[in-house]
Amino acid sequence: MKRVLEIDKEEFSEILEKTFSEIVHFFNSLDEISTQPNVKLEHQKLSYEGWGSKKVLEYFQQAVKPIISGSSGPKYWGFVTGGATPAALIGDFLATIYDQNTQRINQGGDISALLEVETVKMLLDFFSLPDSFEGGFVTGATMSNFTCLATARQWAGHQINKNYALEGVSTDDFVILSAEPHSSVVKCLSMLGIGSNNIVSVRKKDETREAVDVEDLEQKLELYKAKQIIISTSGGTVNTVDFDDMKSISRLKEKYNFWWHIDAAFGGFANILDEYKHLLDGWENADSIAVDCHKWMNVPYENAVYFIRKEHSVLQMQVFQNSNAAYLGNPEDNFSYGNFTPENSRRFRALPTWFTLKAYGKEGYQNIVRNNIQNAQKFSVFVENHPALQLLSETRLNCVCFSLKENPEKSSKLLDIINENEKIFMTPTKLNNKAGIRAAFVNWRTSDKDLDVAFTEIQFALDKMDI
Ligand SMILES: *Cc1c(COP(=O)(O)O)cnc(C)c1O
Numbered sequence: 001m002k003r004v005l006e007i008d009k010e011e012f013s014e015i016l017e018k019t020f021s022e023i024v025h026f027f028n029s030l031d032e033i034s035t036q037p038n039v040k041l042e043h044q045k046l047s048y049e050g051w052g053s054k055k056v057l058e059y060f061q062q063a064v065k066p067i068i069s070g071s072s073g074p075k076y077w078g079f080v081t082g083g084a085t086p087a088a089l090i091g092d093f094l095a096t097i098y099d100q101n102t103q104r105i106n107q108g109g110d111i112s113a114l115l116e117v118e119t120v121k122m123l124l125d126f127f128s129l130p131d132s133f134e135g136g137f138v139t140g141a142t143m144s145n146f147t148c149l150a151t152a153r154q155w156a157g158h159q160i161n162k163n164y165a166l167e168g169v170s171t172d173d174f175v176i177l178s179a180e181p182h183s184s185v186v187k188c189l190s191m192l193g194i195g196s197n198n199i200v201s202v203r204k205k206d207e208t209r210e211a212v213d214v215e216d217l218e219q220k221l222e223l224y225k226a227k228q229i230i231i232s233t234s235g236g237t238v239n240t241v242d243f244d245d246m247k248s249i250s251r252l253k254e255k256y257n258f259w260w261h262i263d264a265a266f267g268g269f270a271n272i273l274d275e276y277k278h279l280l281d282g283w284e285n286a287d288s289i290a291v292d293c294h295k296w297m298n299v300p301y302e303n304a305v306y307f308i309r310k311e312h313s314v315l316q317m318q319v320f321q322n323s324n325a326a327y328l329g330n331p332e333d334n335f336s337y338g339n340f341t342p343e344n345s346r347r348f349r350a351l352p353t354w355f356t357l358k359a360y361g362k363e364g365y366q367n368i369v370r371n372n373i374q375n376a377q378k379f380s381v382f383v384e385n386h387p388a389l390q391l392l393s394e395t396r397l398n399c400v401c402f403s404l405k406e407n408p409e410k411s412s413k414l415l416d417i418i419n420e421n422e423k424i425f426m427t428p429t430k431l432n433n434k435a436g437i438r439a440a441f442v443n444w445r446t447s448d449k450d451l452d453v454a455f456t457e458i459q460f461a462l463d464k465m466d467i
Pocket of ligand 1: 080141185238263265292304
């Protein structure tokens with residue numbers, strides 16, 4: 001009897017061709033694929049002998065493909081969901097095909113690590129950040145925040161001659177100040193043993209803003225000056241895309257000693273447009289910055305980058321070093337990403353970002369980001385002009401928060417009807433205790449035609465509710 005692996009070898013190109021035409025079809029018809037298909041999957045016992053890839057592919061096409069969501073398409077506006085540019089997809093395929101373990105630059109290293117260093121340099125240039133930052137790729141902004149905050153934690157200990165990486169954390173030593181931390185920052189504090197209760201909430205500017213009140217921030221810096229302080233700021237909150245005032249925080253940094261982290265998961269892209277870069281003025285003075293590539297860079301999941309100042313690289317290495325594995329050598333004189341990131345074995349994760357940046361350049365991304373901001377503005381105008389709808393906040397960049405003018409609490413019903421129709425997908429939100437709906441524009445494909453579909457769908461849902 002032939003072993004399955006042998007069968008697969010013979011049929012490999014045939015299977016690849018089938019898969020390839022499948023991919024092309026999906027890519028070209030993404031526009032029409034349901035944004036919220038009805039999903040179900042029957043449990044099947046593991047096959048002892050295995051089916052061979054051909055049969056699995058056939059089964060996949062019949063049972064799974066029809067209920068794959070068009071979430072990477074132009075009308076999926078839930079959460080902050082990007083798509084994938086053609087070049088990013090190619091880079092991602094190749095990362096899989098070449099299957100490198102991206103760690104070391106020298107001594108048994110390979111081109112994948114060098115290309116990662118090169119991609120980080122391209123990104124610093126892209127974001128107009130100085131080369132006093134170093135960076136690397138992780139799976140998402142959550143892990144990027146984690147990498148940055150873990151280094152911040154080590155810094156806090158270092159200020160008082162403690163090495164938390166060796167001794168464990170004593171949380172009484174420090175506080176985290178933040179006005180509107182993303183849920184992932186809170187999660188990171190839990191993962192880091194800092195404890196999310198250790199966040200001291202700083203006041204927001206006013207009830208219409210999610211950005212920090214800098215005066216209150218300064219008072220808290222005074223209040224907690226006996227402790228080590230980490231400030232976690234937002235370079236774009238998820239709801240209203242509000243930005244903490246980076247210029248004022250830069251000035252505070254001249255006066256006080258603290259670690260400054262910026263979660264700029266998608267808001268960082270504001271910096272590539274002349275008309276919006278003032279929102280990030282001063283961010284180059286931060287100690288660490290988290291940016292997602294699988295959002296506005298439109299690179300497939302899982303892709304994000306951290307930027308941490310070079311001067312902190314020893315602290316970062318103290319946290320992440322894997323040097324107790326003797327065969328890896330001394331982490332200081334033999335650079336390996338494995339000593340600077342949570343993961344040890346790592347895929348060729350920089351490749352899709354490298355591909356897409358090279359393919360479209362900064363200008364290509366300026367067009368994507370500008371287009372999405374215009375999408376949001378047009379959507380806002382529709383809401384403002386509609387007698388039954390209201391904006392919940394000013395639309396600052398690419399997210400629109402809105403609700404029913406009367407009975408905002410019925411917005412969730414409205415959203416259910418819209419989403420169940422499978423053409424447009426948005427997510428619920430809450431702002432100043434008002435329930436609402438949020439549309440986030442991050443996909444490179446979204447156009448006026450998609451907005452028109454949305455306007456029709458919203459009207460359809462309102463009619464159905466007799467509003
Ligand atoms: C999406 C997001 C995160 C979390 O990123 P993941 O890529 O989902 O891990 C963190 N912060 C902000 C502001 C985000 O938008």
